[in-house]
Every structure is written in structure tokens, then in C-alpha cells.
Amino acid sequence: MDFFIKLADGFMGMFQEGAEVLMGFITGIIPLLIVLITIVNAFIKIVGEDRIFSFMKAISKITIFRYTLIPFFSVFFLTNPMCYTFGKFLPEKQKPAFYDSAVSFVHPITGLFPHANSAELFIFLGIAQGFAKVGSQSRLALMYLIVGLIVCLVRGVVTEKITDFQMKRNAVAKRNVA
Template identity: 85%
Template sequence: MDFFINLADGFIGMFQEGAEVFMGFITGIIPLLIVLITVVNAFIKIVGEERIFGFMRAIAKFTIFRYTLIPLFSVFFLTNPMCYTFGKFLPEKQKPAFYDSAVSFVHPITGLFPHANAAELFIFLGIAQGFAQVGNQSELALWYLVVGLIVCLVRGIVTEKITEFQMKRQEAAKRGAAA
């Protein structure tokens, strides 16, 4: 009989723990996310979408910015999954590389800017909780951001080169078929 009592206690205890975590979110992270989203949206309205888009088109000409700053700005301002729409500033041949770069960045930005990808926040917080016992969570978040930008750049460049290679290959195949 004790087995069933312990099983019932464990079962309801699981829901009690879930409720405590939920209340922590309601009093902690959810208001933070609402304020962050409001500030970002206000900034976009104040500066103006046209200015932001013009700036993005200008920096997209440089490879290093195309695969670091644009993913950073797109994920910060538009959040996941809308961030991928910043690919519209790029020529068709660079869009796959931008997507690869941006999708790689939706997790690393979360530690410093939780509004950018709130769904990923729970993963970061789980890692950060363990890290807090041996280090500083802010330091972890900053390293996530820095390493994430490096990974974005490398993935963007590699994917751009692969895309160029595949496009040339397709063009050569079309020319060969036409001849």
C-alpha cells in the first residue's frame, strides 16, 4: 500500500513543482519579456522601419557584417521566427547562407536578450543554473553571444561558398543540356 501512496504523492508532486515553476515565470521572466518586446518595438517605430531596412541593405554588402550583424539585428529586433525575413536585403545566392547563419544565432542571443527567442530561454536557464554554481551567468551569456557570432560567420561563409558552387554546377548542367 505504501507503494501506491508514494506513487500518488510523486504524481501530484510533479504537478506542484510545475505550478511553482509556472508562478516563477509569471512573476519573473514573463514581465521581463513583455517589457523587452515593448522597448524593441518602440525603438523600431521611433527610428523608423525604412531607416532600419536601409541600414541593413548597406551593411549586407560586407561578408563579415552579413553573417554577424545582420543575424544579430534580425534576431534582436524581429525575434524568432520573423528574423529570417531580413534575408530580403540579400541577393538570392546569399539567402541560404543568411538563413543558416540566423538559425544558428537564435539560441546564443537568448542569454543576454531573452525576448529574442523566449522558447529557447528555458534551455539557457537550465544550463545557466548549473553554471551559476561555478561561475557567473552573465559571463556565460556573453560567451554564448560571442561564440554564437563566430559560428554564424563561419556557417554563413561556408554555406555561401557551397551555394555558389551548386549554382555554378546547375548553370553548367543547363548549358550542357542545351548544347
């Protein structure tokens, strides 16, 4: 019987912890994000979308700006995941490199400009709380490693199956065309 009582207490404790985290977000980071997003949207409206887009198209012709400033501006102004739409200023052959640059930048920008990738910020803050509560960085790191390996295994197996299916399908389609 004690086992079930502990299980029930633990189950409810999980929701209580979640409620405490939510209240921390409501009184902390959420107002900050709302203000940041409002200011960025106001800046875009004041300057004008057409001017911002024209500026992006002009600087996209310079390689160093194409893979530094455009990802910065796209993530800052449009945030993740809308930032990838700035690839429309580039020719097709440069879009994959821009995407790679932008997707690599959505993480580093979050520390200074949390509005840029707020979903990741909540995950980061949750991880930080985990470090504080567990008390042992090694223990949390080991839990992360195990969960990461499980996720890698599931994703690897699923992706391998999908890839195998698509390759077989393409081979059959090529044979039918020939």
C-alpha cells in the same frame, strides 16, 4: 497499496513543481521579457521600419556585416523565428548562408538579450533548475544523454523513411517524364 500512493503523490508533485516554476516565471522573467519586447518594438516604431530595412539592405552588401550585423539585428529586433525574414534583403544564393548564421546566433544572444529567444530561455532556466535540484551534474548529464540518444534515434529513423520515400517518388516522377 503503498506503491499507488507513492505514484499518486509523485504525479501530483510533478504538477506542484510545474506550478512553482510557472510562478517563478510570472514574477521573474515574464515581466522582463514584456519590457524588452515593448522597448524593441517602440524603437522600431520611432526609427521607422522603412529606415531599418533600408539600413539592412545597405549593409548586406558587405560580407562581414551580412553574416554578423544582420543576424544580430534580425535576432535582436524580430526575435526567433521572425528573424529569418531578414533574408529577404539578400540574393537567393546568399540566403542559405544567412539562415545558417542567424540560426546559429539565436542561442548565444539569449544570455544577454533574453527577449530574442525567450522560448529557449525557459528551457535553459528549466535545465538550470534541474542541475540545482538533482545535485549531481553527472546524473543530469547522463539523463540528458539518454533522452538525446532516444530523440536522435526517433528523428533519424523518421527522417530516413521520409527521405527514402521522397527519393523513390522523385525517381518515379523522372521516369514518367522521360
